[in-house]
Amino acid sequence: MSENATFEQIGDILRRHESFVILSHVRPDGDAIGSQIALGFALEAAGKRVRLINEDGLPDNLTFLPGSHRIEVPPADPVDAEVAIALDTATKPRLGDATLHAASGADIWINIDHHISNPRYGDINLIDSTSPATGQILYDLITALDLPFPDETRDAIYVAVSTDTGSFQYPNTTAKTYEMGADLIRRGLDVGKINELTYDSHPFRRVELMRALLNTLQLSDNGIVAHWDLRDDTRRKLALFPEDSEGLIDIIRAIRGVQVAVFFEELPDGKIRVSMRSKDRAIDVCKIALEFGGGGHALAAGIRMAGPLEDAKPKVLAAIHRAVEASARS
Amino acid sequence: MSENATFEQIGDILRRHESFVILSHVRPDGDAIGSQIALGFALEAAGKRVRLINEDGLPDNLTFLPGSHRIEVPPADPVDAEVAIALDTATKPRLGDATLHAASGADIWINIDHHISNPRYGDINLIDSTSPATGQILYDLITALDLPFPDETRDAIYVAVSTDTGSFQYPNTTAKTYEMGADLIRRGLDVGKINELTYDSHPFRRVELMRALLNTLQLSDNGIVAHWDLRDDTRRKLALFPEDSEGLIDIIRAIRGVQVAVFFEELPDGKIRVSMRSKDRAIDVCKIALEFGGGGHALAAGIRMAGPLEDAKPKVLAAIHRAVEASARS
Incomplete structure (x- = not known):
């Protein structure tokens, strides 16, 4: 039906x-x-x-x-x-x-x-x-x-x-x-x-995760892209549960001027999970995700890609900056 | 009337x-x-x-x-x-x-x-x-x-x-x-x-403040009291506005098991401002504030007291722990 x-x-x-x-x-x-x-x-x-x-x-x-x-x-x-x-x-x-x-x-x-x-x-x-x-x-x-x-x-x-x-x-x-x-x-x-x-009832490890993430936070020079990352050894050290990171990306999404927030996660198998949030439909993060075999919606999308983090990060960030520039021209 | x-x-x-x-x-x-x-x-x-x-x-x-x-x-x-x-x-x-x-x-x-x-x-x-x-x-x-x-x-x-x-x-x-x-x-x-x-439109300095506070976060051994502090030089370095810290204490108040959250702030004049939040009416933070010349409500109270931070902190924390113990006995 x-x-x-x-x-x-x-x-x-x-x-x-x-x-x-x-x-x-x-x-x-x-x-x-x-x-x-x-x-x-x-x-x-x-x-x-x-x-x-x-x-x-x-x-x-x-x-x-x-x-x-x-x-x-x-x-x-x-x-x-x-x-x-x-x-x-x-x-x-x-x-x-x-x-x-x-x-x-x-x-x-x-x-x-x-x-x-x-x-x-x-x-x-x-x-x-x-x-x-x-x-x-x-x-x-x-x-x-x-x-x-x-x-x-x-x-x-x-x-x-x-x-x-x-x-x-x-x-x-x-x-x-x-x-x-x-x-x-x-x-x-x-x-x-x-x-x-x-x-108002988060396990302490969630606040420790928040601290660990904030200590890796980087804001692009133009203030439009904010990203942070989580190493697998941090996940193990803090004994994190999958739900502990739920919603934390909103902290950097909420920065004034930021249009795209990105969360890079190193998984136990060495792969990298990327979560992206856009505030602007003109910067379609689903399109960016598709370039790397991921998917999602215009304002919220994700990728699971090969590591290591040092390789994955600049590739994804470059694609985001291209999309930001394209949206500024249009 | x-x-x-x-x-x-x-x-x-x-x-x-x-x-x-x-x-x-x-x-x-x-x-x-x-x-x-x-x-x-x-x-x-x-x-x-x-x-x-x-x-x-x-x-x-x-x-x-x-x-x-x-x-x-x-x-x-x-x-x-x-x-x-x-x-x-x-x-x-x-x-x-x-x-x-x-x-x-x-x-x-x-x-x-x-x-x-x-x-x-x-x-x-x-x-x-x-x-x-x-x-x-x-x-x-x-x-x-x-x-x-x-x-x-x-x-x-x-x-x-x-x-x-x-x-x-x-x-x-x-x-x-x-x-x-x-x-x-x-x-x-x-x-x-x-x-x-x-x-969702916070200045970046608020997120920097969040990071600075989290890096001073301490949880008592029994998990009941969480506190963090802000030095005056951090406030100057981040060029903070008074409203930047609004609501941040809720991050540590929201830790599961925490009954009292405390925010110590070193003011420009060297005095210390203490903000306390309790989740439990049996731990009346207003009473604790009154011991130090402060005031407020049972679940939210404040103090402005002599510094330095190193002196003020243990005094207030000791009073809080006495109140926690008294509430456990009653």
């Missing part, structure tokens, strides 16, 4: 089946995990059997979410579920191989997402790229269908939407997003507490 | 007079400046004469606010205004001497604020400590009185409330705060743009 399903069509499937496996993408973020919990607990409160599966399990920074203990890594054998629901996952392979295997017994696939590039790989699809987060689509769905709204669902939706909008700041945030926030508070959300747990 | 005035009583004063001087506190933050602009432009659009005066003028980080060019430092002579309106200013002296002199010709003082400690120094007072920001009180007032709502007012209210709630995160944020956000977007607010200008 290439058209979006209506809420009622999805409601029909949810009512007619008893067992569900709810999935989201590898390296899950707040919107992925929050969406799984939100829909899972609403369905369970409606009397359904539910499993919540993610290739990488529950990240350390989201263990505070009520109900998060229900997130499992994929079991070795397919689970017994009639319906698989993929949430916040732009392509089916992004679910991960073990997760796809675990969900392989499902008869029906529902695909709910807010990524515009989603190729509609479900039997039933609900793709709304005007929504800033999959959590907000689920809020609309759950309230429209008058499904139960347990506290776990309430808190998970808030965290899903808050983390995907940079705390209600990004351009995709809508009036409806704020109205949803108001409704969740009226439903009993403890807004101070949940934000403290989401944003 | 010790009771709160009604919106109608305030509306009456606004209608019956033609000239206003609108004030806020020294070292103004987003809520102070935002409130001045919000009310000033609403009154001006209603045909009134308005001056916006602040002891320290407009801070560099708020120059993006439409209408902010109207913020003046106090002129030498009292301005011609029938009504003075103090906004977001907990005590009258916090307006500053030059500002008080500039407003000394006013016949009527209106005092609008959200600080619970405000002693109601106006002829007309509107103190609402349940409001997370003075900007939200003004939103209620302006909409209740059906005053004009120009774009400058809309943007200024958003920034006032966003900065005073840590982007809609703090415990004092209410469902009404979120509903106001929705209404401001429906009135045409560009939410992505205004947040980028508010939060």
Whole structure:
């Protein structure tokens, strides 16, 4: 089905089946995990059997979410579920191989997402790229269908939407997003507490990472490109978790005058991961990433390329400076 | 008048007079400046004469606010205004001497604020400590009185409330705060743009300051107290502005397990300024501040004490550790 399903069509499937496996993408973020919990607990409160599966399990920074203990890594054998629901996952392979295997017994696939590039790989699809987060689509769905709204669902939706909008700041945030926030508070959300747990409870090693990164920070002479890097030995010394660096690039993206922020990471296998953020659509970092076999969006893109760091860095920076100059001429 | 005035009583004063001087506190933050602009432009659009005066003028980080060019430092002579309106200013002296002199010709003082400690120094007072920001009180007032709502007012209210709630995160944020956000977007607010200008446009020196502070960061052995310091020569070397350090203490306050965060600053006169943040009401940093002649609130307090840093630091840290131990025993 290439058209979006209506809420009622999805409601029909949810009512007619008893067992569900709810999935989201590898390296899950707040919107992925929050969406799984939100829909899972609403369905369970409606009397359904539910499993919540993610290739990488529950990240350390989201263990505070009520109900998060229900997130499992994929079991070795397919689970017994009639319906698989993929949430916040732009392509089916992004679910991960073990997760796809675990969900392989499902008869029906529902695909709910807010990524515009989603190729509609479900039997039933609900793709709304005007929504800033999959959590907000689920809020609309759950309230429209008058499904139960347990506290776990309430808190998970808030965290899903808050983390995907940079705390209600990004351009995709809508009036409806704020109205949803108001409704969740009226439903009993403890807004101070949940934000403290989401944003003010970082492991010390994250602050050590911030210090290590800042000590490598370089700003180009024209002030337009800021970059920093992380050596693999620093990662090992600080015993970093993958989620520890999440969002840190925003520190240098936020420098006045900077148009492109770049994070170079030396991986254990010697490869280099490059994350780029642009503030200006005229400097399309996805195009730059494509030159090196990477990809992404105009304002956020990534590369995985051969090392060593000393070789990768000047190549990528030169390509960025060419793009900056081209944008200045146009 | 010790009771709160009604919106109608305030509306009456606004209608019956033609000239206003609108004030806020020294070292103004987003809520102070935002409130001045919000009310000033609403009154001006209603045909009134308005001056916006602040002891320290407009801070560099708020120059993006439409209408902010109207913020003046106090002129030498009292301005011609029938009504003075103090906004977001907990005590009258916090307006500053030059500002008080500039407003000394006013016949009527209106005092609008959200600080619970405000002693109601106006002829007309509107103190609402349940409001997370003075900007939200003004939103209620302006909409209740059906005053004009120009774009400058809309943007200024958003920034006032966003900065005073840590982007809609703090415990004092209410469902009404979120509903106001929705209404401001429906009135045409560009939410992505205004947040980028508010939060993603720091001068490079602020990131340099962050690096300098992180390089002095120390965490106590029990992980409960985090502190860092700023030498006066670093401040001079980086050519820092007072607002550059605003909010940085939140980086170490956000470390998991930390209950007290402390920022020691060596001032040009050799004195030491100490800022303390507690996450736990049982560790009352105001009490600790009082031991050294400082003051504040249970969760946020400050001291200005004799240097040098080497002497001040161990004294304050010892007092904090005594308070931590006392709270553990109780």
